[in-house]
Amino acid sequence: MSSTSHHMTPDEFRRWGHETVDWLARYMEEVEGLPVVSAAAPGDVRAKLPSAPPERGEPFSAVLRDLDEIIVPGLTHWQSPNFFGYFPANTSGPAALGELLSAGMNVQGMLWAASPAATELETLVMDWVAQLLGLPDGFRSGSAGGGVIQDSASSAALCALLSARERATGYAANHRGCDGTLTAYASTQVHSSVEKAVRVAGLGSDQLRLIDVDYEYALRPDLLEQAIRADEDAGLRPCYAVATVGTTSSNAVDPLREIGEICRRHGVWLHVDAAQAGTAAVCPEFRHLHDGLGLADSFCFDPHKWMFTNFDCDCFFVADREPLIRTLSILPEYLRNQASESGAVIDYRDWQIPLGRRFRALKLWMMIRHYGVEGLQFHVRRHVALAQRFADWVRDDLDFVLAAPVPLNLVCFSHRAGDAATQRVMDHVNGSGRAFISHTRLSDRLVLRVCVGQSQTEERHVKALWDLIREGAASL
Amino acid sequence: MSSTSHHMTPDEFRRWGHETVDWLARYMEEVEGLPVVSAAAPGDVRAKLPSAPPERGEPFSAVLRDLDEIIVPGLTHWQSPNFFGYFPANTSGPAALGELLSAGMNVQGMLWAASPAATELETLVMDWVAQLLGLPDGFRSGSAGGGVIQDSASSAALCALLSARERATGYAANHRGCDGTLTAYASTQVHSSVEKAVRVAGLGSDQLRLIDVDYEYALRPDLLEQAIRADEDAGLRPCYAVATVGTTSSNAVDPLREIGEICRRHGVWLHVDAAQAGTAAVCPEFRHLHDGLGLADSFCFDPHKWMFTNFDCDCFFVADREPLIRTLSILPEYLRNQASESGAVIDYRDWQIPLGRRFRALKLWMMIRHYGVEGLQFHVRRHVALAQRFADWVRDDLDFVLAAPVPLNLVCFSHRAGDAATQRVMDHVNGSGRAFISHTRLSDRLVLRVCVGQSQTEERHVKALWDLIREGAASL
Numbered sequence: 001m002s003s004t005s006h007h008m009t010p011d012e013f014r015r016w017g018h019e020t021v022d023w024l025a026r027y028m029e030e031v032e033g034l035p036v037v038s039a040a041a042p043g044d045v046r047a048k049l050p051s052a053p054p055e056r057g058e059p060f061s062a063v064l065r066d067l068d069e070i071i072v073p074g075l076t077h078w079q080s081p082n083f084f085g086y087f088p089a090n091t092s093g094p095a096a097l098g099e100l101l102s103a104g105m106n107v108q109g110m111l112w113a114a115s116p117a118a119t120e121l122e123t124l125v126m127d128w129v130a131q132l133l134g135l136p137d138g139f140r141s142g143s144a145g146g147g148v149i150q151d152s153a154s155s156a157a158l159c160a161l162l163s164a165r166e167r168a169t170g171y172a173a174n175h176r177g178c179d180g181t182l183t184a185y186a187s188t189q190v191h192s193s194v195e196k197a198v199r200v201a202g203l204g205s206d207q208l209r210l211i212d213v214d215y216e217y218a219l220r221p222d223l224l225e226q227a228i229r230a231d232e233d234a235g236l237r238p239c240y241a242v243a244t245v246g247t248t249s250s251n252a253v254d255p256l257r258e259i260g261e262i263c264r265r266h267g268v269w270l271h272v273d274a275a276q277a278g279t280a281a282v283c284p285e286f287r288h289l290h291d292g293l294g295l296a297d298s299f300c301f302d303p304h305k306w307m308f309t310n311f312d313c314d315c316f317f318v319a320d321r322e323p324l325i326r327t328l329s330i331l332p333e334y335l336r337n338q339a340s341e342s343g344a345v346i347d348y349r350d351w352q353i354p355l356g357r358r359f360r361a362l363k364l365w366m367m368i369r370h371y372g373v374e375g376l377q378f379h380v381r382r383h384v385a386l387a388q389r390f391a392d393w394v395r396d397d398l399d400f401v402l403a404a405p406v407p408l409n410l411v412c413f414s415h416r417a418g419d420a421a422t423q424r425v426m427d428h429v430n431g432s433g434r435a436f437i438s439h440t441r442l443s444d445r446l447v448l449r450v451c452v453g454q455s456q457t458e459e460r461h462v463k464a465l466w467d468l469i470r471e472g473a474a475s476l
Numbered sequence: 477m478s479s480t481s482h483h484m485t486p487d488e489f490r491r492w493g494h495e496t497v498d499w500l501a502r503y504m505e506e507v508e509g510l511p512v513v514s515a516a517a518p519g520d521v522r523a524k525l526p527s528a529p530p531e532r533g534e535p536f537s538a539v540l541r542d543l544d545e546i547i548v549p550g551l552t553h554w555q556s557p558n559f560f561g562y563f564p565a566n567t568s569g570p571a572a573l574g575e576l577l578s579a580g581m582n583v584q585g586m587l588w589a590a591s592p593a594a595t596e597l598e599t600l601v602m603d604w605v606a607q608l609l610g611l612p613d614g615f616r617s618g619s620a621g622g623g624v625i626q627d628s629a630s631s632a633a634l635c636a637l638l639s640a641r642e643r644a645t646g647y648a649a650n651h652r653g654c655d656g657t658l659t660a661y662a663s664t665q666v667h668s669s670v671e672k673a674v675r676v677a678g679l680g681s682d683q684l685r686l687i688d689v690d691y692e693y694a695l696r697p698d699l700l701e702q703a704i705r706a707d708e709d710a711g712l713r714p715c716y717a718v719a720t721v722g723t724t725s726s727n728a729v730d731p732l733r734e735i736g737e738i739c740r741r742h743g744v745w746l747h748v749d750a751a752q753a754g755t756a757a758v759c760p761e762f763r764h765l766h767d768g769l770g771l772a773d774s775f776c777f778d779p780h781k782w783m784f785t786n787f788d789c790d791c792f793f794v795a796d797r798e799p800l801i802r803t804l805s806i807l808p809e810y811l812r813n814q815a816s817e818s819g820a821v822i823d824y825r826d827w828q829i830p831l832g833r834r835f836r837a838l839k840l841w842m843m844i845r846h847y848g849v850e851g852l853q854f855h856v857r858r859h860v861a862l863a864q865r866f867a868d869w870v871r872d873d874l875d876f877v878l879a880a881p882v883p884l885n886l887v888c889f890s891h892r893a894g895d896a897a898t899q900r901v902m903d904h905v906n907g908s909g910r911a912f913i914s915h916t917r918l919s920d921r922l923v924l925r926v927c928v929g930q931s932q933t934e935e936r937h938v939k940a941l942w943d944l945i946r947e948g949a950a951s952l
Contacts, residue, residue, distance in 0.1 A: 006851030007931060008569030010501040017501065020573045021493030024580040025486040038592050042820040045596040053604040057848035060570065063841075067577070071838075074593025078583050086810070089584050089832075093484030094536065096579040097496045101543070103575035103786040103839075104500040106567040107554050114562075116514050117550025120521040128529040151627060152830035162676060177680025178654040192808040193831055199803075200638060200829060202678010204653025248810055304832070310579040311834040327675075332668040334562070334724055334916040334925070344518040353676060353829075354628035355669055356565075356780070358787040362547075363579075365539075372533035375482030440810040449810070455483060 006057060016060040023064060024096070027072075028079070032456070035433030036080045038073065045074035076436065081456040084465060085438035087248070087276040087410075088453030092308035094370035098363030099310055109357045112345035113337040119346055122149060122361035128368060129315050132376070133281035133301075136294040139317035141346075147317040148351040149360045153275040154193035156300035156316040159324065159352060161197045161240050164269030164297070166327040168239035174327065178202035183231045185209045186242040187219035189249055191273060194242050207236075216405050217252035217442065219243060225262045232266070240269045243296075245289050246277025249440040250404035250412045250447075253277070253289050260295025272299040275314070276453075279306040280384065280408050282376045289407065298324075306383075306409070306453045307376065309367050313360055316351075325350045379455070383409045386462045387452040393466050399473045403447040410451045412442065419446040421476055428472030435465045482533060492536040499540060500572070503548075504555070508932070511909030512556045514549065521550035552912065557932040560941060561914035563724065563752040563886075564929030568784035570846035574839030575786055585833045588821035589813040595822055598625060598837035604844060605791050608852070609757035609777075612770040615793035617822075623793040624827040625836045629751040630669035632776035632792040635800065635828060637673045637716050639774070640745030642803040644715035650803065654678035659707045661685045662718040663695035665725055667749060670718050683712075692881050693728035693918065695719060701738045708742070716745045719772070721765050722753025725916040726880035726888045726923075729753070729765055736771025748775045751790070752929075755782040756860065756884050758852045765883065774800075782859075782885070782929045783852065785843050789836055792827075801826045855931070859885045862938045863928040869942050875949045879923040886927045888918065895922040897952055904948030911941045 008016065048070045078089045109118035126147030130140050138145045150156045165173050165182060173182075182203050186194050188210045198208045209227045214220050228238045241263050243254040256272060263270040272293060278301025280286035293299060300316040303309035318324050329350040331340070339345045349355050368376075387409040394400045394413045403412040415421035422439075426448055429435050438449050448469075452462060484492065524546045554565045585594035602623030606616050614621045626632045641649050641658060649658075658679050662670050664686045674684045685703045690696050704714045717739050719730040732748060739746040748769060754777025756762035769775060776792040779785035794800050805826040807816070815821045825831050844852075863885040870876045870889045879888040891897035898915075902924055905911050914925050924945075928938060 006847055006854050008846060010504045013504065013569040013572075014497060014501045016569065017497030017573060018494050020576055021490060021497060024577065025490045025493065027581065028486045028489065040592040040596075042588070042592070042815060042818070043596070045593045046600050049597070049600055051600075051603070053608055053844050054848045055850055057851045058845045060573075060842075060846065063570070063845050071593045071597065074591075074596065075581065075583050076589075076591045077581075078591070079581060086584070086590075089582055091579060091582040093489040093492065094539070096489075096576060096582075097492060097536075099579035100496055100572060100576040101500065103567060103572040105503065105551065105553075105555060106565055106572075106786045107551050108562070108565050108787065112518070113552075115550075115552045115554070116516040116518070117521045117547045120516075120519070120550065121525070121547065124522050124525055124527075127527070132529055152832045154830040154832070158676075158829065173678065173680065174675040175680050175682050177656045177658075177683060178678035179656060180653045182653075191831075192806045192811075196804070196806050196829065196831075199650040200634075200677065202649065202654035204649065204651050206651050207653060248808070310582045311584065311832055312830075328672070330668045330672050332724070334914060335668075339518060342518070353634065353672065354630040354788075355667075355672075356628045356630070356787055366536075368529050369534045369539050370484060370536065371482055372530045374531055375533045378482050438810060 019064065031077050031080050032082065034077050034080065036082050036436040037076050037430055037433060040074045045070060079454065081454055081458060081461045082435040083454050084450045084452065085436045087305050087451055089305060089311055090308050090453055090455040091310040092367055092455060094366040095309040095363040098366035102359040102362045105359065107359055109359055110349040110355050111335060111337065111340060111347045113339045118359045118361065119348060121365055122348065123346060125361045125365045126315060130317065132373060133278065134287050135299065135317065138294065138319040139299065144321065145317060145319045146321050147315055148348055150314040150316045150352060151312040152314050153273055153300050153302055154196065155353065156314050157193050157242065157271060157273060158197040158200060159316065159328065160269065160271035160298040161201050163323040163327045164240035165201055167269060167323045168237055171326060181237050182239045183207045183209060183236045184240040185211060185224055185227060185238065187211050187213050187244065187254060189213055189217050189247040189252055190242055190244055191248050217247060217250050219254040219259065221255055221258040221262055224259060228262065228266050228268065238266055238268050240271065242271050242273055245272060245274035246408065250442055251277060251408055251410040252404065253407055256290065257292025257295065260292045264295060269297045270295060272296045274299065274301040276302065276305045277408055280380055282373065283380050303364060308371065308455060309364055313364055328352065383452045386457065386459060387411055390450060390462050390466060403442050403445065409453050410449060412447045412449055414445055414447050415473065422446045422448060424476060425469055425472040428475065429468050432468060435468055495540060507553050507556050508558065510553050510556065512558050512912040513552050513906055513909060516550045521546060555930065557930055557934060557937045558911040559930050560926045560928065561912045563781050563927055565781060565787055566784050566929055566931040567786040568843055568931060570842040571785045571839040574842035578835040578838045581835065583835055585835055586825040586831050587811060587813065587816060587823045589815045594835045594837065595824060597841055598824065599822055601837045601841045602791060606793065608849060609754065610763050611775065611793065614770065614795045615775065620797065621793060621795040622797050623791055624824055626790040626792045626828060627788040628790050629749055629776050629778055630672065631829065632790050633669050633718065633747060633749060634673040634676060635792065635804065636745065636747035636774040637677050639799040639803045640716035641677055643745060643799045644713055647802060657713050658715045659683045659685060659712050660716040661687060661700055661703060661714065663687050663689050663720065663730060665689055665693050665723040665728055666718055666720055667724050693723060693726050695730040695735065697731055697734040697738055700735060704738065704742050704744065714742055714744050716747065718747050718749055721748060721750035722884065726918055727753060727884055727886040728880065729883055732766065733768025733771065736768045740771060745773045746771060748772045750775065750777040752778065752781045753884055756856055758849065759856050762884065779840060784847065784931060785840055789840055804828065859928045862933065862935060863887055866926060866938050866942060879918050879921065885929050886925060888923045888925055890921055890923050891949065898922045898924060900952060901945055901948040904951065905944050908944060911944055
């Protein structure tokens with residue numbers, strides 16, 4: 001703390017910035033050896049910290065010390081190569097440095113005029129991403145569509161739903177409110193954020209039809225069309241459907257083309273949620289998962305899951321930007337400016353719910369430039385190959401059974417002896433501190449989930465996990 | 477780029493991390509001399525960048541070079557001490573380093589169990605913030621209420637509205653949808669995010685009653701109660717009111733106590749939006765602005781505006797956490813865990829719309845520890861004093877007239893000769909590159925806004941701005 005100004009001066013920032021970078025580099029080197037899951041009990045971390053803010057500023061060294069002594073032991077280490085739970089949240093050096101630059105320059109990207117490069121870099125990088133994944137041309141900024149960075153797939157699903165709601169009501173719901181006649185559709189396996197969006201947007205979760213899935217946990221298009229027809233016959237207005245590429249439970253892939261054709265026939269907005277699995281499309285051999293995406297009205301995936309970019313960074317694309325902008329635009333006097341009025345610029349404020357937005361394109365741009373197409377493909381292929389190897393071990397094992405297909409990097413499996421045995425294996429793994437896996441339920445059976453996607457996960461980590469699982473099974 | 481793994485290794489991260497920190501330190505030193513507003517025309521930035529992502533990874537040095545040569549000239553510099561537009565978005569070294577640590581460790585804070593320290597530090601720091609600002613005890617975690625970090629005041633207003641909607645309908649709207657009977661209230665000066673929230677939540681903006689203001693642009697409580705009564709008489713259900721402490725146009729302060737009493741009488745949820753001005757309450761002498769806040773159901777302010785914390789960081793408090801959690805909670809199987817089921821922990825996923833969340837408490841904690849109460853008070857007092865001095869200059873000038881009271885750090889004024897003259901003064905200032913101010917309209921008159929709140933703004937910058945404004949007036 002500079003005693004005269006209380007600010008951290010540029011020289012102090014150099015010093016403490018270097019220390020912080022070194023701290024993180026050491027964390028990257030050492031995270032593999034830390035217990036993956038924190039052993040903290042509720043209240044443990046808080047009890048070690050003062051209950052009131054300090055009257056006088058403290059040296060930054062004291063903060064870094066508390067980080068080591070109090071915070072780190074209370075963390076579950078998502079960057080550990082032994083983290084296999086949930087979906088990954090991998091990050092990378094270039095992305096983290098992009099975030100630092102964004103935090104330091106701290107420009108506002110709400111309007112083009114508020115900092116033109118923030119908007120233009122975002123538009124450019126979203127076009128890069130569309131090329132990286134081989135997305136339909138209609139999602140690029142040169143077409144009627146375009147992309148924007150949202151904080152999460154939850155927010156993307158909500159923005160898509162709002163656009164669908166407005167398109168279906170001739171943009172009347174925004175003004176007159178919902179009237180209980182709009183209906184939405186998704187599979188029973190859809191992410192919980194869709195039900196949350198349907199509640200938030202005033203449709204009500206009773207109007208969300210959860211369509212049954214086939215034996216591979218993919219939405220059944222025949223049942224979707226039946227449900228839409230039944231609602232139409234009842235005088236309701238089907239407006240929104242979500243198809244998932246890589247469901248959260250089991251990475252199931254809904255049949256986009258059939259769903260898309262049904263949605264087109266009935267004038268229903270199709271949103272495709274590929275939050276985790278979407279990254280796979282950087283490799284041409286996995287792009288078949290997106291077959292039919294040209295029929296979708298919107299699409300999102302999360303570079304903050306599997307594409308080496310720290311949270312938050314969801315890439316949200318629309319095939320037609322007009323409904324989105326018309327739904328979310330409000331222009332108060334204090335934001336009016338010539339550039340907006342010329343129509344020659346994008347104001348991303350109108351592509352999202354919050355007004356403010358930070359310069360998130362920077363980290364995505366830096367990450368892509370660091371890895372290149374080649375580097376991203378290398379790691380995605382590697383992760384998928386490791387997961388497939390793990391699936392082979394499960395297939396060949398007498399105690400375990402695969403619980404779902406393994407299209408990419410997530411393996412779902414159970415102990416043949418039933419839920420109690422499966423639970424004990426999970427407890428053995430997670431209690432060891434040496435790895436972390438999570439669970440779900442499929443066909444009313446407890447299922448373990450092993451997702452390979454952390455930046456530093458190598459074959460030896462996957463092998464060690466399998467040994468740990470075998471050890472757990474042996475001790476039953 | 478490491479040639480074998482494509483990842484940036486810890487050693488490479490040390491090297492490029494130090495370079496990036498040095499780049500930012502230099503930016504801090506030099507930003508004062510850069511044109512505040514970018515001269516970029518639409519498309520300028522994009523035209524300098526390749527239209528496709530690189531096939532092979534590039535060295536980080538190339539990215540930093542493009543940052544200097546292409547990105548920085550396209551930015552409007554919100555960290556310039558000559559930035560007086562909109563509301564400030566000040567940042568600080570400790571906050572930026574907190575964001576870096578958050579990006580590097582990249583833990584997920586959606587559930588307590590997903591990384592306990594992320595949740596517990598957030599709860600602690602929000603209690604610190606409540607103490608810093610002298611907020612009612614009911615907003616602290618030890619009471620029925622508590623605080624959570626949202627991305628923006630927009631999202632806070634939306635979460636408050638959803639809670640109000642559900643409380644008013646016995647938690648039925650979430651399931652059955654909106655029915656067009658719910659009404660909301662705010663002054664004509666309320667931030668546009670409230671109208672957006674009323675649209676998003678399915679009430680419809682026709683159900684938002686914009687209440688007229690007094691001559692100081694503060695909401696008139698008598699008209700509020702009239703409007704509520706008229707709606708009740710018409711069989712509608714008033715559920716939500718927003719009072720603003722420091723409106724975006726002119727920093728007007730709505731009379732919280734009177735509004736709060738009306739809301740209590742009619743069972744209306746009162747949300748108080750102090751997005752920018754809230755920070756002033758770190759100084760006891762400005763706490764009178766929050767008089768009556770104990771009657772509010774929720775409150776928010778943005779450390780990312782005036783409290784030295786980079787975007788995004790909105791502090792959102794509720795007096796009773798039950799309606800919020802009950803409104804926003806959805807628990808899918810794959811997130812079930814013992815800690816959540818014990819009821820002994822907070823899962824912040826249920827306090828916001830998105831599922832995922834990053835470790836934002838870290839930057840707020842580091843910022844507060846760096847400055848201490850004393851450092852924050854020092855800067856807030858300094859900014860207010862500078863704005864008051866500027867207001868004195870306007871008051872004493874023959875060409876200009878104050879357009880609204882100046883309770884804190886925002887000065888609103890016009891040229892006495894009318895809108896054309898005011899516009900030409902603004903163009904003179906903003907066209908010079910030496911300072912940036914923004915505008916609004918009050919009582920149908922064009923008004924210039926000078927807000928003092930950037931970290932490095934000193935008296936000489938405010939004086940130079942005044943000279944520039946006088947120069948513009950002299951050239952008319």
